[in-house]
Amino acid sequence: TAVAVYRGETNYLETKIMRPLTSILEPFVGGLVAPNDKRDTIDSKRDGDITKTEASETSQEPRKSRNIEVRFVNQWHAPTSLFWERSEDDWIQVAPSIVDEIGLGTFVGHRFMFTREGTRDQIGDEVEIVASQLVYTLPKNAKPRSEIDGPCTDRYPRRCASLAAHGECDENPGWMIVNCPSSCEACELLDPAKRCDPARLNISLEHIWSPGDLDKTFERIMRDFVHLKPRALSKPPDGPWLIVFDDFISDAESEALTRWGHTLGFERSTDSGVKNERGEQTKKVSQGRTSSNAWCRRDCEEDPLVDSVYARIEEVTQIPRDHYESFQLLKYDVGQYYHTHHDMSPRTRNDAAGPRILTFFLYVSDVQEGGETDFPRIDLRVAPRKGSAVLWPSVLDRDPWLQDPLTHHAALPVKKGVKYGANAWIHARNFVIPNKYACTGSVA
């Protein structure tokens, strides 16, 4: 098996190298997944992606016998990510951040490319591994492909044409416009200002809450959902609302969420950086957050045991589910944590979906020791207990466009056991439509 050396993150990369084929093109665009490639006909719907990738790995078997270890050197002015070609015109990220260089196990004939860190923005040319060369350098003066090919060029020349012919420009417009603008004849929509204009997306500019609605929502929850055993650890006027539900999800629901996390594959959590000119948010391996996570989309979201959790959150918050991000499933091993942060970034006020206004955090497992959610500014800690949940606002009652700084929080390190959790983030406006059009960089 390949041995990876990656700036102290050996485990992460080893995992990626040993099973790169289990994760589909997820990291390319904030919140979006590549459409299933229609060239492969897949009978099993649920496990379609996995079936497909296993098959393509087998077909590469003979090439793997020519394993070599090589170094990739980044002399470009900014950090880059590295992608392999998994099968013809189908690329997958294998190294999220190369500041100077990394070593990787690979095989002769394998093709790779560098991209701008955390995006699919190709920098320089594609290169093929040859037996006589052990070092591959991205030069200082390498140019983004978009500068050479023109701004409106497909990133996957063959695949884009095929996907467009199968209607994916309408089915999956965000990923398709960003990656296949030429095949979708959508050059003008590459510009996020145009693509994400709320008027074009036909979404209301209104905030779901008027001033005063936040307090009313929490008061109603305390009054009407006694069977979920809500306890207000903090409430106005002494502090922000912070409600723990001792009984929020069933064992079956908890187990379904954990199972989905493993099926989809937990990957090291990322921070989001700047947006590029196509509106893609760059992603960096997070320093402040050492957990791993997976996004519950598609089949996961449709699982009745996940659907029922969504339905309960809708009932409790009275905010429709098209304001929610997909569940972010989290896993913390011993020593892993998330430093103090806020879930709502003030700059998201201008996003089509508006800022996050509520966090529903689900505790999906018991933890033997550690792993509390800590709210340092109000001196409160919530210990994880399987089936419980905590709910807090990210914004202020008197002006729900503004961040409430008192709900900064952290996940304290797990000391013993494994912690599983799930975030449901709720936005001021419709999230689903902007997300479909690649207008919600801020997924993680």
Ligand SMILES: O=C(O)CCC(=O)C(=O)O
């Ligand atoms: O794990 C926790 O307790 C909190 C996680 C969190 O704050 C987040 O993912 O934004």
Ligand SMILES: [Fe+2]
């Ligand atoms: Fe958080």
